[in-house]
Amino acid sequence: MAQDFRRIDVAAARDVMSRGETLVLDVRDPQSFARGHIEGAENASQDDMTYYLFETPKNKPVIVCCYHGNSSQSYARIFADMGFAEVYSLDGGYDAWAAAERA
Numbered sequence: 262m263a264q265d266f267r268r269i270d271v272a273a274a275r276d277v278m279s280r281g282e283t284l285v286l287d288v289r290d291p292q293s294f295a296r297g298h299i300e301g302a303e304n305a306s307q308d309d310m311t312y313y314l315f316e317t318p319k320n321k322p323v324i325v326c327c328y329h330g331n332s333s334q335s336y337a338r339i340f341a342d343m344g345f346a347e348v349y350s351l352d353g354g355y356d357a358w359a360a361a362e363r364a
């Protein structure tokens with residue numbers, strides 16, 4: 262049975278990223294991404310998803326980030342359904358990440 266994705270907060274996302282190579286996929290629009298993003302994140306449109314789904318090793322942790330943590334869950338589910346072992350959706354999205362950075 263496919264693993265489900267997990268929702269994580271900013272602190273937990275930082276923990277995952279600190280463990281090593283993690284694919285952080287930011288699914289926001291390019292302008293928002295250009296204004297600020299999680300260091301090392303890749304900006305992915307819906308059209309880019311096939312590439313990431315097929316070119317990313319299934320054992321690499323994937324964190325999906327959107328604006329507020331809603332649409333990222335749909336993307337995270339796709340990765341989980343495709344057999345990725347560790348898939349996360351960032352709760353609160355980039356808004357929460359940026360707020361934590363400012364704190």
Ligand SMILES: O=S(=O)([O-])[S-]
Pocket residue numbers: 327328329330331332333354
């Ligand atoms: O607004 S959103 O969190 O669904 S991208």
